[in-house]
Amino acid sequence: MNTDTFVLVEVNNVWKLYGKFVANENISMNIEEGEIVALLGPNGAGKTTLVKQLYGELNPNKGEIRVLGSKPTDRGIKKHMGVVPQECEPYGDLTVWDNIYYMARIKGVDKERAKERTKELLEQLELSDKGKTLGRDLSGGLKRRLLISMALVNDPKLIILDEPTTGLDPQARREVWDILLKLKKEGKSILLTTHYLEEAERLANRIYFIYRKIIVEGTPNEVKDKFAxxxxxxxxxxxxxxxxxxxxxxxxxxxxxxxxxxxxxxxxxxxxxxxxxxxxxxx
Known part of the structure; x- marks a missing residue:
């Protein structure tokens, strides 16, 4: 870990159990400022369970998670997060503009700033010509762009994306990659889970292989050099x-x-x- 870089997320010896079933076993990891970290693992490996604990939907049975020095369930910390959960959809009966604007209002952004942010994000994610289109009428790739816009509306320091490109065609997937790389250049910290190894190799500064517990960690090149x-x-x-x-x-x-x-x-x-x-x- 680079000691000159601020650590946004610290996960220390976290366990999550459902009865006798162990979903997460003694997991420790971190996310630094301005980097993309990828969680890789098969279905049922505990990726989504861990992610839900990072944004405060679940609590660990043992261990500790700190986001910006506080618990992820703290209301003040949630203002610094943007989350796109797995299998999430924009509101189908609202326009693209309204999806972004009302998400800003829900997150406590005042009216004028919400309008400004909506306009900024429509331009940034190349959705300006879709502002009046209903959410349900968007293609899969455009829905993902809209969901990312909604996650960014409060200008978060940490963005959490659970399988953000699943089901997208190759062109739409690469468009999402371009967005994420641009956000990294702007200093955002991003945690993503993915099944696509090429995606992790292309985007991530560091990767974690997870199968209930952390199996492997390092940069993509470090992991390849160690095992290949x-x-x-x-x-x-x-x-x-x-x-x-x-x-x-x-x-x-x-x-x-x-x-x-x-x-x-x-x-x-x-x-x-x-x-x-x-x-x-x-x-």
Whole structure:
């Protein structure tokens, strides 16, 4: 952790239980100012449970969560958060303008500032031409932009996005990526959960693999360097794929090949699948 950077979120030894079922086990993590942190894990791994504790919908059974030095349930802290929960929809019977404006009012923004913020966000997220469109008539990608606008309306320091691009086509997904990278440049801190490893690798400063507890943490490159101790050699003339360890073994294999071939280092997705598979085998 960079000691010169302010830590917005501290999670210390957090447990969340439902009866005898352990959803989160002794989780510790942090989110620094101006970075994107990604939580990665399969369905049922406890990502959404952890996220709900970070924005105060749930309380941990053990451990402590601090957001800007206080509990996330404190009303004053909620003013500094913007949240897009999983499977959230804008209000279908309200226009895009009204969705943003009334969310600002709900969050305590005064009328004039709410109007200003609505106009600013329509322009920032390229929704100006959709201001009079009803929420239900938007495409999936435009709905996500609107939801992000609603989360940003109080100018939060921390933005929490639970699977923000699930169900979007590749173009809409990349449009959301561009928005998130722009917000990071503006100094916002972002926590996102995702199933898309490419998304985490492209966006996140740091990642956490979670399967009830934290399995792996680090930058995408640190995680790949730690676990990617093999290469794939693809022989295009035969279609054979060889998984080999060490550069000497790679050289030995390619010297035996005729025609086109490719040597590929493992991607973050390859590493993730290996790690999660090994953990699931234990449970």
């Amino acid at each position: 101790n093999w290469y794939e050699v693809i022989d295009y003339s035969t279609g054979n794929v060889y998984r080999v360890k060490g550069e000497d073994e790679v050289k030995r294999i390619i010297q035996q090949l005729n025609g086109k071939f490719e040597v590929r280092a493992p991607s973050l997705e390859d590493v993730y699948l290996e790690v999660i598979k090994s953990v699931q085998g234990v449970h």
